[in-house]
Amino acid sequence: MLPAKGCEKEVKHVTRIIRDAIAYLLIVGFCILMLTWAIPTYTPAYPGYGASPALVPNVAVCVMLFMACLSLIRVGVALCMKKPIVVEESEFPEDLEEDGGFTQVGRVKIVHLVNLMVPCVLLVVAIQYIGYMLASFAFLMVLQYVIGSRKWTQSIVVSIILTAVLFIVMRYGFGVPVPGPQIFE
Amino acid sequence: MEMIIAGLLDSISPASLMFVLLGVAVGVLIGAIPGINGPMAIALFIPITYYMTPLTAVGFLVGLNKGAFFGGAVSAVLLRTPGTPEAAATSWDGYPLTQQGKGEKALRMALYSSVAGDFISTIVLILIAAPLAAIALFMGPSEIFALISLALTVIAGIGTTSICRGLIAAGFGILLGLIGTEPVTALPRLTFDVYQLGSGLSLIPVAIGLLAFSEILLQVEKFTVKGGSAQSANKFSSKLEDRLITFKEFFSNIKTLLRGSLIGIGVGAMPGLGAPVASFMSYDQAMKRSKHKKEFGKGRLEGIAASESANSSVVASSLIPLFVLGIPGNLAAAMLMGAFMIHGMQPGPLLFKENAQLMYGIYGSLVLASLFLLVIGRFGLRYFCKAVDIPAMILYPIVIFTCIMGAYLGKSSMFDVGIMLTFGFIGYFMRKFDYSYVAFLIGFILAPEWERSLQQVVIISEHDPFMFIQRPVAMGLMVLTLFVIARTFWCSIGAGRKKKQVEAATAAAGQHKAD
Structure with a gap:
């Protein structure tokens, strides 16, 4: 990212390749957690016939783990050897000059996400205490304000x-x- | 024969007719709004179909999907902001026509091409689905298991640039699809002692969250960060020749239209390709074979006919793998599969045996939906064009609130609303990080059937490790699965190398020029 004119310091953003590496690491962690704790604890014991109830979940998690490790190795090799991988996988579309097309890949806008998710979560909680009418009205007012109305x-x-x-x-x-x-009952 | 007549009579009952008509009208209206597409509309409206009969429900959803496919052309032609990738090719020639004041003419061409493509495709579906399903009945659990494995592998490539991320998404979908009661022991699995998860994650909140809510989160983000989208050009000329399509104009494009329909049927019948591929392929063929190549992209009706006939014919042809094998070929088919399951039917070859009357009723509804699309589009085009002008500040809160209440409607449970929000959140990150939510959703839907067929294979073969080798079709499908994975990896490595070489060559050429 080029610094904006007049800025003294260049703002350091996480590059896409680093972000992807972090995501793969999280997936690896999730898979290890599933294989070592969640699947053994929350799957019924083998009944003695058919396939084990843990077989398909284990296969699904192993596929995820294998693919995440493979991707991690690819990213690791690219970073260590300082060899760039394809532009589409190393740059954010918003940083590229050409039009991103239909891709929705990009930086996560945390503030925007929080602004929209918090009213939704509050609605789920509030609706059980103050009822549908009041909670929905308040929710819609807040939502329209957040969107810019x-x-x-x-x-x-x-x-x-x-x-x-x-x-x-x-x-x-x-x-x-x-x-x-219900307030009318 | 009695079944066929009874089914067709069911499809022309007042309730069925009304819901198909309503589905098409709502579909066109929703599809015309930039950012809302067919599968998203189906996800939003499935909860309503709980309260309908299976025929009216499927008829309504099929009408909705067909309407939304044509509706996508409205924003593509008037705003050059196609709501879906498949409408992009329509905008290349549609928008220049709008700039010339011929927006209505472009939309009429899109309508007639859509209806023609869709109608031809529906007829092909009717003619070949039942005979193919009769052959598919000879498939055993081994073949079904191998077929689902192949479908999941092919579908993993949709909506992402990386097969690895596609397979991670499909694996995650399968894992979550297995939550609930285990089929052999009938005991809860991966429920984490949450009793609401005993019957598994419901498809409705998961689909609404992944398809609709996460999409709206991104649309709102785009709207708030980049500002409002351009308003409709909407310059409709009052001259008749700029508004209507003459017979001569229509018939001069008939070859392109038929070619586009055939491409769409072929592409739609193959799981994993989808409408965008059909649309671009048909446009490319039309351009290559046209005598007026240079006029493409500048407002040529032929371009609109090619794109729209191809993408609309995918709607019905994508139902072929669903009806014949029980495997959804694209997202819309996956959502329709969910609707079938909600109404107690399992898509696949047995559908024709167990629900023959209903299937003929659905065929009738499919044909009627095409006709209704023609009528509604013909007379309501100008009104539907106004949908592109609905202010985002009003539209987005409505859609978000509808998502929340739609998730609640299925089981009257706020727990499902929580699931919907969670999957909206997950879907947002999947889209941002380029993980295919299509592969996830199809994995989620197919996981129980995949496991069931595996259990059957293991029980029948008595743990024989060579169970797949003994069945030549199953073995062939498994080999094909491995081949698809290997080929995709090889191609992605090859494409990366090629791209790097091109970039290096371009950089060198640029340096040379600068020197």
Whole structure:
């Protein structure tokens, strides 16, 4: 990454190849955990006929482990020998000058992710205490604000309409109980 | 014969007709919104189909998928922002026409090509699926196990640049697909003592999270980081010749259209290739064989006909491996497979034996969906074009809230909402890190069947280590699986080397020029 004009220090970002290496290491760790603890502990004992219940999970995890190790070796060799691997796998599309096309590969925007996930998680918790109506209305207001809407009237109208429409569809259309305590009952 | 008539009569019952029509209309509307595609729409609407009969549910979802495929062309033609990769080739000639005020003409060509491709493909599906399924009935557990292994290997390459990451994703999908009750002992496996996991992870929250929620997380990110997308050019000329497609124009493209349909049928019937391959291949062939090569990319109707006929014919032909072998060839077929399973049917050769009337009903719905697409597109085109103008600030909260409530709807459980959010989070990282969520999802869906067939093979063969060698078809399929893996690795190494050589040569040439 080139530093922006006027910046005294170049901001160091994690390169894609390093990020991928970290991801492979995490996968290797996950696989070892599955093979040594999770699968032996949470799989029924072999009943004496057929294949062992642990066979297919073990095969799936071993495939993951083998592929992650293989990729890790490839990345390790590329880093140690200072030999670049193909551009598509070593650079982020946003750093390349050409259009990324349909690829969604790129840097993780943690702040953006937190901004969107936190209201969703809070909705799941809040809906069980304050009920569907209030929680959904508040959730939609917050969500529209996070996405960038500053038109309060529009936000209120959208929130009320959507909450009401889904309430009617669930309650009277499908006969499904709406989650949490209901303020109108 | 009675079954066929009864099935076809079922498909023209008022409820079935209404839901197919509704599916097509909603599909076109949703497909027209940039960023929302067919499989995502199916994932969002599957929870609603819990409350329908199997025929209306499948008819509605098939209509939705067909509508969404055509809808993808709307944003591609009007905004040059194709919501899906398969619509990209449509935008190459569609958008220049929009700039000339001929957007409606381009969309009409896209509509007629889509309907023609889809119709031809549906007829081929009807003619060959049942006879092929009759042959597939001779397959035993060894062949099914080997076939699923091959399908998983082929599919691992979809949606990623690395076969290693594809196989990691498929392995992860299989692992999570095995959570729940183990088939032989009937005891819980990998549930971590969470009682809600006793029946396994439900497909609906997993699919909504991976397909819809994670996609919206990325769309919102793009929107908030880069700002709003360009608004519709939407310059529709009032001149009739700029709006309508004449018979002469349509028939001058009939050869391209038929070729595109055949390419789409061939590509769709093979698991793992998908609509983008068909679309680009057909466009390339049309350009090579055209007398007006230089006009391609500047607003040639032939280009739209080639792309749209090919990508729409994939919709029905991708159902061939699903109906015949029970193996989904692409994401939309995988979602439809999930819908079949929710309604108590196992896709595969037995489907025609056990649910013959329903299958003929589905065939009827498939044909009707094509006709409805023509009618809805013909008369509602201008209204559907307005979908591209829905403000993102209103659209995204609606989709996110629908994802949450859709996940809740299946079992009326907030636990499923938690699963949906978790898989949305996982899906976001899978997309960012280039791990194929398609391979994951197909692995997740096929894992129980894969294990069941393995258990059957082991029990029947009494632990014979040479069980696959004794069955020539199974052995052939296993050899083919190994060959596919070896070839993919070899090609990826070869492509890397070739690319490096090209880059080195380009750099050297640039240096030489600078000197």
